[in-house]
Amino acid sequence: MIIAVDAAGGDHYPENPVKGSIQALNDRDDLTIILVGPEDSVNSELSNYEYDQERLLVEDAPEVIGMDESPARAVKTKQNSSIVKGLGMHKAGKCAGFVSAGNTGALLAASTFLLGKLEGVSRPTIAAVYPTVKGVRLMLDVGANLEVRPEMFLQFARMGEIFTREIMDIDDPQVGLLNIGEEPEKGTDTLKEAFTELKSLPNFVGNVEGRDIFDAGADVFLCDALVGNVLLKFGESIPAALKKFIKSGIEKLELGPQEAKAVQKVLKVSLSEFDADRIGGVPFLGVDGVSMVGHGSSSPLAVKNMILNAVKCVDHDINEKIVASLK
Amino acid sequence: MIIAVDAAGGDHYPENPVKGSIQALNDRDDLTIILVGPEDSVNSELSNYEYDQERLLVEDAPEVIGMDESPARAVKTKQNSSIVKGLGMHKAGKCAGFVSAGNTGALLAASTFLLGKLEGVSRPTIAAVYPTVKGVRLMLDVGANLEVRPEMFLQFARMGEIFTREIMDIDDPQVGLLNIGEEPEKGTDTLKEAFTELKSLPNFVGNVEGRDIFDAGADVFLCDALVGNVLLKFGESIPAALKKFIKSGIEKLELGPQEAKAVQKVLKVSLSEFDADRIGGVPFLGVDGVSMVGHGSSSPLAVKNMILNAVKCVDHDINEKIVASLK
Structure with a gap:
């Protein structure tokens, strides 16, 4: 399965998308990832790591949509952004899904516009x-x-x-x-x-x-x-x-320093449910494709989990099930 | 200053309204409280305590509005309830405010209907x-x-x-x-x-x-x-x-029992900001009077603080200031 990953999305690109992609590849042998983003900086980041070059490709997308840019305008004017190119590749059947930690509004607009809505979804x-x-x-x-x-x-x-x-x-x-x-x-x-x-x-x-x-x-x-x-x-x-x-x-x-430390340790463990990285991202439900969005602060782990969730959405035929359920 | 207290409101009446009223009287010498509720049970509860009988009066209101009753109907049909009688007394100038831990919807409806709205408030x-x-x-x-x-x-x-x-x-x-x-x-x-x-x-x-x-x-x-x-x-x-x-x-x-205990002690102290009892209640802002509502589970301390907040609203001419500000 091929998943496209936005290498120019989120607060820590290209580092976190690149690291997360490599981690996902190590997790699943049947996975190929296309990193979509400014070629030079993505390749420069990639040169820091060892990875299976046959399963990790780069698609140049020189334009970057900022986290605070007006979504509709950005999608319309930046045809060579990672978001527009990545979702376009998904629409053309070149990959089974697209994941990004980028501008949520732009992702929603581009996903709806480029992929279209599922049958029965308003x-x-x-x-x-x-x-x-x-x-x-x-x-x-x-x-x-x-x-x-x-x-x-x-x-x-x-x-x-x-x-x-x-x-x-x-x-x-x-x-x-x-x-x-x-x-x-x-x-x-x-x-x-x-x-x-x-x-x-x-x-x-x-x-x-x-x-x-x-x-x-x-x-x-x-x-x-x-x-x-x-x-x-x-x-x-x-x-x-x-x-x-x-x-x-x-x-x-x-409290003394030792007790205080115990308390903080418990707090950290107790609040692990709140850790967005464990979850990765969430899909735009109702679009005719698999488009996942993660928090801007997504760590490499979050990117990895987002990719694996996209794979799961494809494996489980989520969209076919939604269309059948709405009939 | 005279404040009327709903002795038939909340999950623990007449006990908590009675106890809270006595605590408020001990806090302020210039305060007189009228407990509004079923006379027999209020007097029976009062017989358990020592208090200044000249400053703590009882007004019989035999009907009780339940916490889950439909507000509009309850207010219309239960003219002898503590809520309708207490707010009626406030409207008639027999007390400077009314506080209750009772049915919020009924209190809002009765406060709006009986006291009316302040000038300039939609x-x-x-x-x-x-x-x-x-x-x-x-x-x-x-x-x-x-x-x-x-x-x-x-x-x-x-x-x-x-x-x-x-x-x-x-x-x-x-x-x-x-x-x-x-x-x-x-x-x-x-x-x-x-x-x-x-x-x-x-x-x-x-x-x-x-x-x-x-x-x-x-x-x-x-x-x-x-x-x-x-x-x-x-x-x-x-x-x-x-x-x-x-x-x-x-x-x-x-964790061992001692460390676990330390953690729980810290948690309790840390979450004291969440303690509704410390605050007491909140007013219906915009009604032509002082009508305070507290949580159904209000403790005696919560009732006391609600009474003191009502006194403060009167002392600070809250409603005059609101009307002036809306002009």
């Missing part, structure tokens, strides 16, 4: 994995659709259900609608109508509340992109904030 | 205090308005600013609009228009994101009730979830 969506006390769960939408129509929630539910079962290995995933209360009559008109639509799913657990997230009151949490994006970024800030809370606790209790 | 709002690494900050709306028009965000900003300065003792409070990105063009049409309205405030810091909450990127976080309510309940779930995360960390590291 709008592609960005999902995120969220830490819970029972392991990570899925939340969507976290960035693509600020306004979600009731039938779109139903599509999100089906796509999320397939992704959690096939890729996150959660048996019989339960779907919940994030709302201000559990009763069916709670929330906006849109949420009330969505509740009615979702009732047709056998695995819909009803409305869930903010307090149900950490307890994994559902395996797939449905929300609009405003709620999801605020929650996602809030969740990402928890480890750093907790370190500060714990530090002030250690000072208040005037 | 819709009353429920605010909540939120823990940050710099101490608690204010978030609104967290339960009253699922749909917030742009001019309402401006009203929320002014009300929140006055509350944080006068009651939470935050000098020069900064206002932020919770959004999916920092740029003015981010978010729904409503949020974009709200941004434009809010620019007229000298202390508006612009759009803030989920990651800015714990870092106190603003002192007043503005949002609609869907975002606010999900965040509020998610925040309330953090301490319990962390205890589970930390417990699994302790097990993974196979």
Whole structure:
């Protein structure tokens, strides 16, 4: 299988995409990777490592889309960027998927525009994995659709259900609608109508509340992109904030250095569920292809895991299953 | 000053409202409290304590509004409930404020209906205090308005600013609009228009994101009730979830009992910012009176702090300041 990797995306390119790609190749013998990015700098980075040259190719894409660039304009004007070229290669069948830690908005726009939507999907969506006390769960939408129509929630539910079962290995995933209360009559008109639509799913657990997230009151949490994006970024800030809370606790209790060290060690291990690198990235669900996006700060491990998740999406025929489920 | 206290509200009545009232009386000599609730059970509870009988009175309100009752119907049909009677007494000038740990929806409906709105306020709002690494900050709306028009965000900003300065003792409070990105063009049409309205405030810091909450990127976080309510309940779930995360960390590291105890002690102290009891309650901002609501699980300490916050709202002429600010 061939996967294209954005070698000009994220905060640490080309180093992290290159390192992560080599790690992924070491993990899977049947994998070939095409690094898409400015040829010179990618080759210069590659010269630092030993790797199987037959399975790691470079495709020149001299233009770079910055992390803060306006997505629509960047995609339109930078035809020789790694994002536009990589997704174009995917569309042309030259690779089975594309992964990137680059500009999420540009990736969403280019994925939707170049790959098109799956049959039965109104709008592609960005999902995120969220830490819970029972392991990570899925939340969507976290960035693509600020306004979600009731039938779109139903599509999100089906796509999320397939992704959690096939890729996150959660048996019989339960779907919940994030709302201000559990009763069916709670929330906006849109949420009330969505509740009615979702009732047709056998695995819909009803409305869930903010307090149900950490307890994994559902395996797939449905929300609009405003709620999801605020929650996602809030969740990402928890480890750093907790370190500060714990530090002030250690000072208040005037703990000795050895005890303080034990506390910090426990904290580090305890918060490993929050480690985005372990997860790698998440796909744009609903596009006609496999397009994964990772955090801008993605480490080599994150890039590697993103590549392996893309492989899994292909192996498990995610998109065929989504189309069948939406029929 | 006379404050009426709902003796039939919350999960632990009449015990906690009675205990909290007695604690508040011990704190302030100039305070008189009227406990509003079923006379027999309130008096029976009171017989367990010593207190200044001249400053602690009982007003019979035999009907009880349950925590899960439909707010509008409960307020309409239960004229002899503590909520309707207590707010009626406040409206009639028999007390300077009303505090309750009861049914939030019923309290909002009764406060809006019986007390009326302040001049210049489109819709009353429920605010909540939120823990940050710099101490608690204010978030609104967290339960009253699922749909917030742009001019309402401006009203929320002014009300929140006055509350944080006068009651939470935050000098020069900064206002932020919770959004999916920092740029003015981010978010729904409503949020974009709200941004434009809010620019007229000298202390508006612009759009803030989920990651800015714990870092106190603003002192007043503005949002609609869907975002606010999900965040509020998610925040309330953090301490319990962390205890589970930390417990699994302790097990993974196979810590001895003494080290494990030290870790748990630090955790408890570190999470004291999350302790709702310390804060007591929050007011319905925008109603023509002082009506405070606390968590259903409010302890005696929470009730006491809620009463003292109500006193502070009266002492600081909160509502006069809000009306002046909205002119």
